[in-house]
Amino acid sequence: MNTLLLHCRPGFENEACAEISDHAARVEATGYARAKPNSAYAEFVFSESDGAHRLMRGVRFSRLIFPRQWAQGQWLDLPETDRIGVLLEELKAYPVFGSVWLEVFDTNDGKELSNFCRKFEAPLRKALEKSGRLKDGGNGPRLLLTFKSGREVFLGFADAENSAMWPGGVPRLKFPRQAPSRSxxxxxxxxxxxxxxxxxxxxxxxxxxxxxxxxxxxxxxxxxxxxxxxxxxxxxxxxxxxxxxxxxxxxxxxxxxxxxxxxxxxxxxxxxxxxxxxxxxxxxxxxxxxxxxxxxxxxxxxxxxxxxxxxxxxxxxxxxxxxxxxxxxxxxxxxxxxxxxxxxxxxxx
Ligand SMILES: C[S@@+](CC[C@H](N)C(=O)[O-])C[C@H]1O[C@@H](n2cnc3c(N)ncnc32)[C@H](O)[C@@H]1O
Structure with missing residues (x-):
């Protein structure tokens, strides 16, 4: 769980890396930032196991400029069937969560995966509640599952009060019909x-x-x-x-x-x-x-x-x-x- 995942606008991965490296240096957490161009995410891999936790505690998420969402955790490969079973097994090492969001990156692949996430969310939520991993409305952290494909997920979490206001940091705002421009x-x-x-x-x-x-x-x-x-x-x-x-x-x-x-x-x-x-x-x-x-x-x-x-x-x-x-x-x-x-x-x- 020593990786910090950061969502960002595609094309701004280097900015997210530079910004988070700045903050890591400030809280004296060591590690390195990495990103692929236009992937819409960056990662900071900490050398100490409590690095991500220390950084998230020492930085207000709302003060970050380029990252749209963040989560500490790790990547997990999922099988074609019984994804929920594998997730539950892995989550045994995690705290009890107060909420869960399924997220995707802001790319075309991400958009296609949104449908999968919508279908997957209800059975997953049910299984998490049944196993005691999710106490909805409780004060545990927010479970943030970011899917890169149906077979790859970042299993992460963040304090609900110190992370994005909307899944993936993408606001759900309705365009007012009477407004004269989209801006x-x-x-x-x-x-x-x-x-x-x-x-x-x-x-x-x-x-x-x-x-x-x-x-x-x-x-x-x-x-x-x-x-x-x-x-x-x-x-x-x-x-x-x-x-x-x-x-x-x-x-x-x-x-x-x-x-x-x-x-x-x-x-x-x-x-x-x-x-x-x-x-x-x-x-x-x-x-x-x-x-x-x-x-x-x-x-x-x-x-x-x-x-x-x-x-x-x-x-x-x-x-x-x-x-x-x-x-x-x-x-x-x-x-x-x-x-x-x-x-x-x-x-x-
Ligand atoms: C992006 S548009 C603004 C859109 C507007 N905020 C909206 O929501 O409909 C930029 C505007 O700045 C105006 N503009 C550019 N230079 C200006 C200046 N020096 N003084 C005043 N307006 C200027 C342009 O005429 C243009 O209408």
Whole structure:
């Protein structure tokens, strides 16, 4: 059980390796990271048997940028028949679980395996309960079974409070039919990731004010309006008519990098595709000058050294705010709906 499995977006395996190696060094756990290109996962193999446990205890999963899910455990070969029998035998060495998720990687093979997982889940759950390995709703860790094929599974587990919110880290969000663009889901996912659900009513409350930079056609503005937040939508491009008719949206044809609200607002969101350093500086200015209380901004990723570059930009924002004497929480995640970018969230304290 000395391997840590990390799910990630296909093509970002090296970033997951670099990031987890950084954390392993920080908690003084030794081992090595490995990954195959476009496999949508990476592994860290620890040299000590308690390495994975120590790392998971020393790192908040929600603070990781590239990994979408993690589990400590090992690979297991399964037979063609009686897979459940083999799994139960192996699980004798594991703790009693409080929940179970069947997961696949974000690849075409993974998508095909989802059907198999759906069929396999009910009989497996029944057998786990009968054998006493699963006490649903109990406070044991979450059993995470990641299938690479019908014959190969990663038998892993993680603390349910310190791992992904959704199986495989893939959110189940429904596209709102009235929203004018698909990127609407990006902002919704960011809120799920960065704001605990029980704080939404307080931090995304009706009557609040927001600035949406690069707002056209209005997918992000739609999310804000849906929570009855008043929006200044800044973009030279057109805004969706129905949104303008709500009376909650003012359209400003201006440069998002020069725009400043007359009074400070609760939220600033920015989906402008620009050099990441420019968006990072914008974020620092808005939070640093108190122009907004919270912000969600996309950072486009460079071609190479993507983890190193994101880390450098986050450090630069943190240093800039510290120089101004401003305290803020800084979060960053490659969300499921992000492609060649990551999403940053800042909250002024
Ligand atoms: C990815 S789109 C935004 C999509 C939008 N968030 C949505 O959900 O519908 C990026 C937008 O940024 C705008 N844009 C690019 N540079 C800008 C700038 N300097 N100031 C304001 N808007 C800008 C573009 O016109 C484009 O509409």
């Amino acid at each position: 609407t889901l990006k902002l919704e996912e960011a809120w799920h990731h960065f704001i605990p659900r029980d704080q939404w009513d307080q931090r995304l409350a009706p009557g609040m004010t927001a600035v949406d930079l690069g707002a056209s056609p209005g997918g992000w503005t739609w999310q804000l309006v849906n929570r009855e937040i008043e929006v200044m939508a800044v973009d030279n491009g057109p805004m969706n008519e129905a949104l303008l008719e709500t009376g909650l949206v003012g359209h400003y044809r201006a440069d998002g990098f020069a725009f400043r609200p007359k009074r400070s607002v609760d939220w600033m969101v920015c989906d402008i595709v620009e050099k990441p350093a420019k968006n990072a500086a914008l974020l620092e200015t808005w939070i640093g000058e108190g122009l907004c209380r919270e912000a969600v901004v996309n950072l486009k990723l460079p071609m190479k050294q993507r983890y190193t570059e994101v880390k450098r930009l986050l450090e630069r924002i943190a240093d800039g705010l510290a120089e101004r004497g401003v305290k803020a929480n800084i979060g960053c995640k490659q969300l499921y709906h992000d492609r060649e970018e990551v999403t940053c969230h800042l909250r002024r304290l």
